[in-house]
Amino acid sequence: xxxxxxxxxxxxxxxxxxxxxxxxxxxxxxxxxxxxxxxxxxxxxxxxxxxxxxxxxxxxxxxxxxxxxxxxxxxxxxxxxxxxxxxxxxxxxxxxxxxxxxxxxxxxxxxxxxxxxxxxxxxxxxxxxxxxxxxxxxxxxxxxxxxxxxxxxxxxxxxxxxxxxxxxxxxxxxxxxxxxxxxxxxxxxxxxxxxxxxxxxxxxxxxxxxxxxxxxxxxxxxxxxxxxxxxxxxxxxxxxxxxxxxxxxxxxxxxxxxxxxxxxxxxxxxxxxxxxxxxxxxxxxxxxxxxxxxxxxxxxxxxxxxxxxxxxxxxxxxxxxxxxxxxxxxxxxxxxxxxxxxxxxxxxxxxxxxxxxxxxxxxxxxxx
Numbered sequence: 001x002x003x004x005x006x007x008x009x010x011x012x013x014x015x016x017x018x019x020x021x022x023x024x025x026x027x028x029x030x031x032x033x034x035x036x037x038x039x040x041x042x043x044x045x046x047x048x049x050x051x052x053x054x055x056x057x058x059x060x061x062x063x064x065x066x067x068x069x070x071x072x073x074x075x076x077x078x079x080x081x082x083x084x085x086x087x088x089x090x091x092x093x094x095x096x097x098x099x100x101x102x103x104x105x106x107x108x109x110x111x112x113x114x115x116x117x118x119x120x121x122x123x124x125x126x127x128x129x130x131x132x133x134x135x136x137x138x139x140x141x142x143x144x145x146x147x148x149x150x151x152x153x154x155x156x157x158x159x160x161x162x163x164x165x166x167x168x169x170x171x172x173x174x175x176x177x178x179x180x181x182x183x184x185x186x187x188x189x190x191x192x193x194x195x196x197x198x199x200x201x202x203x204x205x206x207x208x209x210x211x212x213x214x215x216x217x218x219x220x221x222x223x224x225x226x227x228x229x230x231x232x233x234x235x236x237x238x239x240x241x242x243x244x245x246x247x248x249x250x251x252x253x254x255x256x257x258x259x260x261x262x263x264x265x266x267x268x269x270x271x272x273x274x275x276x277x278x279x280x281x282x283x284x285x286x287x288x289x290x291x292x293x294x295x296x297x298x299x300x301x302x303x304x305x306x307x308x309x310x311x312x313x314x315x316x317x318x319x320x321x322x323x324x325x326x327x328x329x330x331x332x333x334x335x336x337x338x339x340x341x342x343x344x345x346x347x348x349x350x351x352x353x354x355x356x357x358x359x360x361x362x363x364x365x366x367x368x
Contacts, residue, residue: 019058026053026061030068033075047076054079062090070097081105088116095120107134118143127153136163141170148176157184168194175199183207201241205248235270239280242270251275253304260315268316275302287316 032038032046053065066083069075070093080100084091094101095109095117106121107130113121118139121131123146135147136159144163147153160177164187167173177183178191178199188207192200245251251271260268273283276298286294295316299309 019056019061022053022056022058022061023064025049026064027068029053029065030072033069033072038074043074047074047079050076050079054082059087059090062086066090066093070094071099073099075100077102084109084117088114091117092120096124103128103130106131110134111138115140115142119146122146122153123150125150125152129154129156129159132156133159133162136160136166141167141173145173145176148173148180151181155180157187160184160187161190164190164194178202178207205241205245205250235266235280238266238270239274242267242274246271246274253308256304257308257312257315260312260319263319265319272298272302275304277301292317 029046029050032042033050038046050065050069053061056062056065062083066086069079069083075098077100080094080098083094084098084101084105091109091113095106106124110118110121110131111134118135119142121127122135122139122143124131127135127147127150132147132153132155135143136155139147144167147155148163160183163173163177174191174195177187178195179202183191183203185208188203192203195203242251245255251274256268256271256275259271269284269287270280272287273280276283278298278301283298286298289295295313296309299312304312
């Protein structure tokens with residue numbers, strides 16, 4: 001129901017000295033100015049009274065005004081800015097909800113405001129990159145955490161980089177950055193060196209990383225379990241990881257190729273089973289078919305590129321013929337044998353994959 005203002009309201013404002021009366025009027029104004037349709041004459045009158053109340057000496061009156069007008073589309077911009085620059089108790093409702101404020105207003109308040117004002121701005125819906133950048137550049141860690149938790153905030157690559165420059169030692173900020181729905185590839189790549197193995201795994205599954213780096217994170221992170229996968233002790237965890245990577249689009253053909261070429265048979269088997277949507281036991285039977293005829297139909301069902309099949313078939317054959325020798329650095333020697341034979345027995349498919357395997361072979365030989 002529309003709440004109309006009258007000449008009596010104005011008279012009361014001018015003649016009643018009590019702050020309670022002015023607070024009541026502030027609440028009434030809030031109801032009035034939130035109405036979708038207001039007569040032009042009433043709107044002008046209400047806005048004039050709002051300007052008077054915004055200058056009230058009693059903070060309780062200004063708090064009532066700010067709270068009641070926080071979502072009003074009819075709040076004059078000059079009043080919104082005045083309230084937003086007021087003490088925290090007055091400013092926070094406007095900073096949290098008012099759509100009257102511009103990006104320039106918000107940036108100026110971030111630069112000059114209190115931590116509480118910065119927190120309120122960081123939590124606003126649909127923040128622009130410019131405002132997010134100001135929060136990162138000028139606010140403290142609490143506001144930056146709030147910004148990173150704000151799923152609707154747009155945060156540019158430069159701001160992400162600056163957040164890492166300022167707060168690279170803050171584990172909570174790094175984790176919340178990793179957990180955002182999307183990250184610029186350059187930021188995701190930089191985070192790899194700064195976060196735990198658990199967060200690295202999340203980066204691989206949910207964010208774009210260079211193919212070689214993603215493969216290294218997945219496969220190197222599994223080196224400690226490669227040689228005991230045959231016991232089955234790690235299969236449930238591995239299956240869950242591979243399924244999650246499949247659903248997030250990170251179980252790429254290159255990663256499958258690099259897994260088998262670096263000797264991670266367990267990952268390769270789980271990946272083929274997931275991509276072909278067949279039980280792991282069935283995938284293993286087809287991969288290790290003594291007649292060599294099972295891999296091709298499984299490969300087609302997995303939807304992998306035909307051009308890679310020769311390399312993968314050669315790698316499977318080499319892995320089947322190779323064994324760990326039980327001596328020091330046998331994993332590295334095993335991988336070097338597999339990669340070297342695959343590179344010599346097949347023609348190049350994707351140059352990026354070949355470059356990766358050549359580089360990996362070089363790293364293994366140098367380390368050995």
